[in-house]
Amino acid sequence: xxxxxxxxxxxxxxxxxEPEVYGRLTLAEISQAIERRAAELGGEIECRxxxxxxxxxxxxxxxxxxxxxxxxxxxxxxxxxxxxxxAVAAVGVPTIEIHLSNVxxxxxxRHKSMIAxxxxxxxxxxxxxxxLLGVEAAFKLNVAQQTAK
Numbered sequence: 001x002x003x004x005x006x007x008x009x010x011x012x013x014x015x016x017x018e019p020e021v022y023g024r025l026t027l028a029e030i031s032q033a034i035e036r037r038a039a040e041l042g043g044e045i046e047c048r049x050x051x052x053x054x055x056x057x058x059x060x061x062x063x064x065x066x067x068x069x070x071x072x073x074x075x076x077x078x079x080x081x082x083x084x085x086x087a088v089a090a091v092g093v094p095t096i097e098i099h100l101s102n103v104x105x106x107x108x109x110r111h112k113s114m115i116a117x118x119x120x121x122x123x124x125x126x127x128x129x130x131x132l133l134g135v136e137a138a139f140k141l142n143v144a145q146q147t148a149k
Contacts, residue, residue: 001043001142003135004067004093005034006059008075009051014100025128034131041139053077053084060087060095069138070095071131078103078113089118094141098134099124 007027010017015026031047038045046067050056056077063070070093077084078097088095097116102125104111116122120141123130 001038001041001069001139002067003038003043003045003069003071003138004059004063005031005045005047005071005073005131005134006056007047007049007073008056008077011073011075012049012051030128030131033128034135037132037135038139041135043139045135053081056081057083057087060084060093061091063093064091067093068142069093071098071134071138072096072115072119073098073100073131074115078115081114085115085118088115094138094145095119096134096137096141097122097124098130100127100130101125 011027014030015024027049035045035047048059056074060070070088072088072095074081074084074097078099095118097113097119104124113122121137123133123137126133
């Protein structure tokens with residue numbers, strides 16, 4: 001099984017950016033941890049990060065036929081990007097929305113996700129564990145889809 005992990009704007013600053021909200025781990029450390037977990041489960045992960053909305057949209061589009069599941073932490077684009085929402089809906093690759101912080105316990109503008117409605121689920125508020133839970137969910141989802149065929 002192949003999982004594409006997409007990280008949006010400012011996540012390249014993890015470890016330094018508002019550690020009281022996002023934690024002290026870097027994106028590289030999170031990526032290493034989820035790559036190890038996927039390998040333990042018999043799969044592989046490819047992690048990417050971009051501050052550019054169009055690049056994230058392109059990667060979602062390219063995932064069809066190459067990846068089984070997408071884990072998407074769209075960061076600020078979660079709340080603004082119709083383009084990302086439309087790409088997720090169009091490609092049909094099961095997508096799980098991921099957030100380090102509990103967006104519903106934060107500023108009002110973070111309470112609405114443009115992409116949640118086209119995702120199979122949302123995991124938020126557990127720091128790096130949100131990503132690990134996303135990997136677990138991706139494997140369970142993939143097994144369920146294979147069983148249904």
